[in-house]
Amino acid sequence: MAVRATRMRRVVGTVAAATTVALAAACGSGGSGDDTASDGTVTLEFAQWWGAELPAGEFDKIVNDFTAQNPNIKIKLLSAPYASTKQQLITGAASKTLPDVVGLDGAWVNDFAKQGAITDLSKLMADAKYDAGQLASQVQLEGKTYMIPVVNFVYPLFVNKDLLTKAGVAEVPATRSQFLDAAKKISATGGDVKGWVLPLDTAVPNGVQNDVMSWLWASGGSMLTGGKPNLTSPQVKSVVEYVKSLNDAGAIAPGSLTMKEQDKVEKFSNGQVGMMIDSLAHINLIKKNKPDLKFEVAALPAEDGYTGKRGIPYASWGIGISDSTEHKAEAFKFVSYLLSKETNAKLSTIANGFPGNKNAKPDFSDSDPLFKTAFDIYQQGYPANEFVGLPKSEDLMRSFAEQLQLVLTGKTSVDDALAKSQESWSSVIG
Amino acid sequence: MTSTTAPKAAAPTGGQVTPGRARATLAGRLTPYGYLSPTVLLIVVLMVVPIVMVISYSFRDNVIVEANPVFAGFANYTKVLTDPDFLAALKNTALFISVSTVAHLVLGLAFAMMLNSPLLGGVAKAVFRIVYILPWLFTIAVIAVIWRLLLDPSGVVNYVLRTLGLIQEGVNWLGDPDKALWAITFVNIWSGYPFFMISLLAALQGIPGNLYEAAAMDGTNWYQRFVHVTLPQLRPVIVSMAVLDLIWTSQQFALIWMTTGGGPLNTTEMLSTYTYKQAFSEYEFATASAAAVIVLLLTMILAFFYVRQQRER
Numbered sequence: 001m002a003v004r005a006t007r008m009r010r011v012v013g014t015v016a017a018a019t020t021v022a023l024a025a026a027c028g029s030g031g032s033g034d035d036t037a038s039d040g041t042v043t044l045e046f047a048q049w050w051g052a053e054l055p056a057g058e059f060d061k062i063v064n065d066f067t068a069q070n071p072n073i074k075i076k077l078l079s080a081p082y083a084s085t086k087q088q089l090i091t092g093a094a095s096k097t098l099p100d101v102v103g104l105d106g107a108w109v110n111d112f113a114k115q116g117a118i119t120d121l122s123k124l125m126a127d128a129k130y131d132a133g134q135l136a137s138q139v140q141l142e143g144k145t146y147m148i149p150v151v152n153f154v155y156p157l158f159v160n161k162d163l164l165t166k167a168g169v170a171e172v173p174a175t176r177s178q179f180l181d182a183a184k185k186i187s188a189t190g191g192d193v194k195g196w197v198l199p200l201d202t203a204v205p206n207g208v209q210n211d212v213m214s215w216l217w218a219s220g221g222s223m224l225t226g227g228k229p230n231l232t233s234p235q236v237k238s239v240v241e242y243v244k245s246l247n248d249a250g251a252i253a254p255g256s257l258t259m260k261e262q263d264k265v266e267k268f269s270n271g272q273v274g275m276m277i278d279s280l281a282h283i284n285l286i287k288k289n290k291p292d293l294k295f296e297v298a299a300l301p302a303e304d305g306y307t308g309k310r311g312i313p314y315a316s317w318g319i320g321i322s323d324s325t326e327h328k329a330e331a332f333k334f335v336s337y338l339l340s341k342e343t344n345a346k347l348s349t350i351a352n353g354f355p356g357n358k359n360a361k362p363d364f365s366d367s368d369p370l371f372k373t374a375f376d377i378y379q380q381g382y383p384a385n386e387f388v389g390l391p392k393s394e395d396l397m398r399s400f401a402e403q404l405q406l407v408l409t410g411k412t413s414v415d416d417a418l419a420k421s422q423e424s425w426s427s428v429i430g
Numbered sequence: 431m432t433s434t435t436a437p438k439a440a441a442p443t444g445g446q447v448t449p450g451r452a453r454a455t456l457a458g459r460l461t462p463y464g465y466l467s468p469t470v471l472l473i474v475v476l477m478v479v480p481i482v483m484v485i486s487y488s489f490r491d492n493v494i495v496e497a498n499p500v501f502a503g504f505a506n507y508t509k510v511l512t513d514p515d516f517l518a519a520l521k522n523t524a525l526f527i528s529v530s531t532v533a534h535l536v537l538g539l540a541f542a543m544m545l546n547s548p549l550l551g552g553v554a555k556a557v558f559r560i561v562y563i564l565p566w567l568f569t570i571a572v573i574a575v576i577w578r579l580l581l582d583p584s585g586v587v588n589y590v591l592r593t594l595g596l597i598q599e600g601v602n603w604l605g606d607p608d609k610a611l612w613a614i615t616f617v618n619i620w621s622g623y624p625f626f627m628i629s630l631l632a633a634l635q636g637i638p639g640n641l642y643e644a645a646a647m648d649g650t651n652w653y654q655r656f657v658h659v660t661l662p663q664l665r666p667v668i669v670s671m672a673v674l675d676l677i678w679t680s681q682q683f684a685l686i687w688m689t690t691g692g693g694p695l696n697t698t699e700m701l702s703t704y705t706y707k708q709a710f711s712e713y714e715f716a717t718a719s720a721a722a723v724i725v726l727l728l729t730m731i732l733a734f735f736y737v738r739q740q741r742e743r
Contacts (some may be wrong), residue, residue, distance in 0.1 A: 090710055094494040111713055115495050117508040192584040192600070203691020204701075254583040257694030263578075274583060395712045405695050409607065 048103025051079030093117035106388030217311030311384025538626025566624035574688035
């Protein structure tokens with residue numbers, strides 16, 4: 001009996017060891033598995049946050065149309081919210097395990113391209129004889145395209161008409177002084193209502209891009225000169241001084257220093273602020289949450305006396321291809337499908353954005369009239385976002401946000417804050 | 431003719447070993463390792479490899495982002511330890527975890543003693559037990575959203591305080607550099623005390639009643655019984671819980687990230703948020719690894735005390 005028990009123990013021990021080795025081997029070989037099926041069908045993984053932001057099932061329909069036209073290519077959608085996608089891609093880029101096709105924000109491109117995680121699309125376009133002339137824009141680094149914006153979302157000024165009327169302001173502000181005046185008057189209406197809202201949270205510091213630098217771009221200004229930071233210029237200084245004047249006038253909703261973008265939209269939807277700069281993509285959300293809210297969109301106010309074209313901030317659903325994928329040609333086929341005139345128009349329409357293909361015409365007939373207004377504003381001005389393509393752009397925004405927070409809390413002067421930001425940015429992009 | 435031969439006696443041990451026996455001995459020796467192999471593999475894959483990788487990253491320059499990082503010695507450690515943001519994060523973390531742990535202990539003990547009181551009936555105890563444990567049932571994401579709304583300048587907390595006449599204007603709890611750290615410490619205390627309460631309640635229920643009877647016969651009052659009977663009996667649980675809480679709270683990331691993000695003006699920056707920003711915002715994975723190794727060493731000091739205390743028990 002004892003001998004049998006000993007044998008049994010040995011057998012179990014050996015099986016456990018063998019299973020462990022087999023599992024380890026299986027884990028080890030998992031990453032190098034080929035995603036080409038025996039019938040030649042290629043499966044492409046596409047990580048993006050778009051599916052999570054579109055009406056349920058809409059993006060799947062667009063993808064299914066592609067797979068119907070290309071039966072040898074399957075698309076596996078990896079849809080997650082924006083922040084999760086970002087983290088997933090950063091870790092994927094670091095470990096060289098990016099999905100074949102990736103949704104990109106312009107702010108990530110420089111870092112991913114420098115890591116060699118995303119591939120040079122210029123070469124793929126040339127190989128596929130793709131006409132790049134139809135693209136509205138491309139994000140390039142050293143002359144090579146790494147991201148193509150598929151849908152663009154502009155950030156116009158949102159104005160609560162009821163609050164504006166209540167404050168006795170007849171016209172939507174078109175200049176900085178009109179905006180300051182309107183913001184003060186709205187704030188004077190009492191309660192918890194304020195004229196403007198400024199999210200400066202440093203966890204996701206995109207308020208610097210959307211809510212601060214947008215004032216600069218709206219007046220044709222630039223925070224860069226020859227690709228280098230130029231934060232001590234009179235134009236940037238005037239923007240920071242202007243934001244400070246709004247703060248000193250008590251016209252900014254309290255809680256700015258830790259406020260996030262979603263708080264901004266919520267405060268506007270609840271009628272707690274009269275004006276905000278926000279993505280056009282939020283129109284439907286605001287209307288859904290507050291169907292009675294009367295608001296309109298307008299071009300961002302410019303400096304008094306400015307007559308040039310106004311830059312309007314934008315964010316993109318960009319697309320790129322992993323450098324490590326074995327199926328670059330198939331991946332580019334899918335990219336070119338999303339950027340084709342018809343598909344791009346369809347995608348822009350359901351996303352309430354503006355197309356990445358110049359020839360695509362989004363159908364606003366069923367959309368809110370505000371989209372048509374915004375499209376007109378977009379066409380009268382030019383898309384402006386100088387953070388696109390910059391290295392460590394989120395970190396640049398954060399360091400600027402921290403200095404701006406010091407200015408708004410009276411802990412430093414505008415000049416000192418800009419000098420420190422300039423120094424900080426120069427260490428990254430100098 | 432037949433002859434019968436007696437079987438040969440077994441060779442004495444220590445003499446020559448037959449090949450079959452050697453195999454058996456080897457198999458016997460290896461069998462325990464076979465049993466251990468799944469656990470060893472998991473520990474190696476999930477703990478040893480990542481820790482060794484992070485430690486090796488911390489000694490190299492610009493890892494992950496650069497294809498061929500070079501050895502940088504202690505440069506990353508020097509950079510981290512001389513970074514004012516890291517030192518501020520260290521100070522904030524020390525304050526955050528120490529205040530949280532003390533408050534968790536005091537509140538947990540107070541509520542546990544209330545629930546253990548013979549003055550309460552069974553139904554009342556069940557109701558209070560559910561009420562007191564509620565904060566622990568929420569995930570951190572929900573807690574962060576709830577408290578962001580409650581602590582908003584136009585939120586419920588300010589409304590109540592204004593209605594009671596305690597404040598004149600809405601306080602900016604999370605956005606004011608002077609108040610933000612205390613506000614998130616309060617939220618962390620609120621979300622974490624039930625775990626202490628449950629553990630201490632179990633420990634209280636395990637204290638033999640005859641100890642209290644003997645103390646009562648000696649003429650002690652309530653306070654003396656608390657100090658000389660209850661606390662000594664709870665000591666092992668309190669020490670274990672306190673050390674574990676210090677370790678867990680030092681790793682708190684989600685709550686801070688989702689409420690203040692380390693701001694305003696870095697006043698709520700913790701070691702966890704500092705490390706995250708280094709890695710995923712600045713793409714300085716080497717510096718982030720150095721910060722992570724420092725955090726690991728600090729945590730190991732706490733873990734050492736925990737293990738020693740467990741061994742004493």
